[in-house]
Amino acid sequence: MARPPGTPRSRRRGRPISAEAVSPRREPGAPGGGFEVITAANPSPYTLAGTNTYLIGRSGEAVVIDPGPEDPAHVARVLNRAGASGRRVALILVSHGHSDHLGAADRLERETGAPLRRWGAGANPLRDGELLPADGGGVRVVYTPGHAQDHVVFYWIGPAVLFSGDLLLGTGTVQVTPPGGSMRDYLHSLERVATLTLTLIAPGHGPVIRDPRTRIEEYLARRRERERQILEALAAGPRSVADLADAIYAGLDPRLRGAAEGTVLAHLEKLVAEGRARRVGGNFAPA
Numbered sequence: 001m002a003r004p005p006g007t008p009r010s011r012r013r014g015r016p017i018s019a020e021a022v023s024p025r026r027e028p029g030a031p032g033g034g035f036e037v038i039t040a041a042n043p044s045p046y047t048l049a050g051t052n053t054y055l056i057g058r059s060g061e062a063v064v065i066d067p068g069p070e071d072p073a074h075v076a077r078v079l080n081r082a083g084a085s086g087r088r089v090a091l092i093l094v095s096h097g098h099s100d101h102l103g104a105a106d107r108l109e110r111e112t113g114a115p116l117r118r119w120g121a122g123a124n125p126l127r128d129g130e131l132l133p134a135d136g137g138g139v140r141v142v143y144t145p146g147h148a149q150d151h152v153v154f155y156w157i158g159p160a161v162l163f164s165g166d167l168l169l170g171t172g173t174v175q176v177t178p179p180g181g182s183m184r185d186y187l188h189s190l191e192r193v194a195t196l197t198l199t200l201i202a203p204g205h206g207p208v209i210r211d212p213r214t215r216i217e218e219y220l221a222r223r224r225e226r227e228r229q230i231l232e233a234l235a236a237g238p239r240s241v242a243d244l245a246d247a248i249y250a251g252l253d254p255r256l257r258g259a260a261e262g263t264v265l266a267h268l269e270k271l272v273a274e275g276r277a278r279r280v281g282g283n284f285a286p287a
């Protein structure tokens with residue numbers, strides 16, 4: 001992935017890094033460092049307690065991150081929360097186009113008149129590395145495909161908070177399944193945000209993550225372990241996706257079979273793209 005100037009780069013590898021992209025760590029109570037979460041009433045195994053809508057900014061203008069599902073009561077709660085402190089909604093940001101994040105966007109846009117910004121759609125699509133105006137030094141857009149091809153995260157620079165959408169969740173793992181999802185892109189996106197200085201991750205679902213570096217490493221380690229298991233299972237000869245899911249997910253709950261096979265296929269597509277596995281008819285084999 002090409003990185004335009006001013007976007008995060010790895011410090012560990014000694015490459016240059018923009019001073020704007022990664023700001024000094026600040027105390028959690030620093031001006032502009034507070035944010036509010038309003039969780040929508042759409043709980044499920046995939047959305048956990050429901051979609052988190054965030055409000056940031058204290059100086060009369062608020063930025064909404066992820067409007068949430070199409071639910072007028074949820075939009076009313078978001079507007080009440082902003083209005084209670086005398087703020088108007090000045091900007092609406094969306095992490096990706098899945099309905100549990102985007103569904104309320106049109107209604108919120110209509111009711112506030114604020115610009116609605118997302119990746120690859122709308123009048124003014126977001127750009128990678130773009131700095132958006134907000135209290136606390138602004139919010140930088142980081143393109144993070146994988147869960148969905150139009151996925152971005154929002155890095156709030158002063159407080160060093162990452163609004164992670166569905167790149168990282170408060171608990172459990174993220175669904176990465178073809179055709180919309182790409183494991184190769186997803187791991188690259190995780191590696192990319194691992195280079196940011198972070199105090200907190202505010203996820204699209206579930207509670208705030210207070211150990212960002214550890215959590216990102218855990219996410220990467222889990223996917224690398226799955227990949228190792230798949231390569232190990234393939235070594236015995238060509239296998240189908242269903243076979244591999246059985247081999248890797250012992251005692252698989254039938255209700256989770258679709259998700260498990262989708263995840264296996266996502267790993268296989270990554271291995272094929274990297275020249276480490278190949279398709280043999282309907283099966284997969286080592287390269």
Ligand SMILES: [Zn+2]
Binds near residue numbers: 047098100166204
């Ligand atoms: Zn979601």
